[in-house]
Amino acid sequence: MSMKIRLARGGSKKRPHYAIVAADARMPRDGRFIEKLGTYNPLLAKDAEDRVKLNVERVQYWLSQGAQPTDRVARFLEAAGLKEKAVRNNPKSAQPGKKAVARAAEKAAKAEAAAE
Template sequence: MSLRIRLSRGGSKKRPFYSIVVADSRSPRDGRFIEKLGFYNPMVATGGEDRIRLDAEKAKAWLEKGAQPSDRVARFLADAGLIEKIANVETPKKSAPKAKAQERAKERAEREAAAAEAPAEEAAEA
């Protein structure tokens, strides 16, 4: 039996609320779980006190038993200092700006650089 530490969704439509649970990897997302370790409420502001609550001792015990965290839960555990931070995966090429958008960004950067140089030249002449 392979164990996963993952999120189980609760809450109503468009108002998500997640429980952080230990479950068998074959069980459904919102199905049977072994133990509840905490919760995650994405509706609370990022620095909010009640955004994430996690029982670190239980999580550490399950990690020692071989439970594998999901990507999102691994971030939470890394923030809590229980595991090493996972390097961010590169953004796919598909979502990169297209050619015209890159040209516009380059032109805008050149204009801003020229505008920044103009006051510096005037100050040097005076």
């Protein structure tokens, strides 16, 4: 059984509140989970103490059992010092799309024509 440490969404519409849970990877996001490991409230300020709460001992237990954290939870664990910081490199995310490149080329061509 592959385990994940992930977020389970709660709260009302436009007022999200997440539980950090250990769950079977085959279960749905808000479905059945094995254990609640903490909470995450994205509505609080980034420097607020209550924004992310973790039960450190249980998180370490699940990591030792082979549970894989999702990307967002991995960032929480890195901030808490429970996991080594992973190197993230996505150079394509900073590149403009096809339409933006075409618009920029068109604008450069118009500027060049006006300069002549």
